[in-house]
Amino acid sequence: MSRVKEFDVDEACDAALTLFRQQGYEATSVSDLVTHVGVAKASLYATFGSKHDFYVTALKRYAERADARVLAELSGPGSGVAAVRRLFDGYLAEILGDETKMGCFVVNAAIELLPRDPEVARLVERSWDTLEVALTMALERAKAQGELAAGSEPAALARFLLTVLQGLRVLGKGADASRRLDAAASQAMRLIQD
Numbered sequence: 001m002s003r004v005k006e007f008d009v010d011e012a013c014d015a016a017l018t019l020f021r022q023q024g025y026e027a028t029s030v031s032d033l034v035t036h037v038g039v040a041k042a043s044l045y046a047t048f049g050s051k052h053d054f055y056v057t058a059l060k061r062y063a064e065r066a067d068a069r070v071l072a073e074l075s076g077p078g079s080g081v082a083a084v085r086r087l088f089d090g091y092l093a094e095i096l097g098d099e100t101k102m103g104c105f106v107v108n109a110a111i112e113l114l115p116r117d118p119e120v121a122r123l124v125e126r127s128w129d130t131l132e133v134a135l136t137m138a139l140e141r142a143k144a145q146g147e148l149a150a151g152s153e154p155a156a157l158a159r160f161l162l163t164v165l166q167g168l169r170v171l172g173k174g175a176d177a178s179r180r181l182d183a184a185a186s187q188a189m190r191l192i193q194d
Helices: 009-023 030-037 041-048 051-075 080-096 105-113 118-144 154-171 177-193
Strands: none
Touching: 009 030, 009 041, 009 051, 009 105, 030 041, 030 051, 041 051, 051 080, 051 105, 051 118, 080 118, 080 154, 080 177, 105 118, 105 154, 118 154, 154 177
16 A cells, blocks of 8 residues: 655645745755755655756746746737737736746746756756747737738747847846836837837
């Protein structure tokens, strides 16, 4: 007969996700995880494997949630440009509302562990690909709706916006983020609306 887990795996994963976002992979020890998650070391290893496995599980969980939000935001009916604007507004609200400056876990992982960690690199790239494809689809819809100039290239614009959005996340960790972020987001939106 197998033993029943003595803790909620989802809660443990969410707690680890928060700790990894706050401290990063390298600065988070297994002892930190045990303390923060509130689960014995042996139980963590038995459930999640190594610290790296636990990190990857948490990152995958975060990326899946973020990707689902992006897809929902950009794939709905209506104006493609309005959908992109809502996405930018949501990013800005999230970044500027993050008083802890934890930032985006995907961006944090990219900065800390790429290119030397291939497993993390695959997750980061998959998340960025999801965002880029969703942006491309919204911009193709905008072009079909006459919201973009006839010569616009939705895929190129999407790649540009992906770069801007990830840059916003990095700059959001700075002390005077609001001024920079608002200006950059406004400029990006002007470029797709001209």
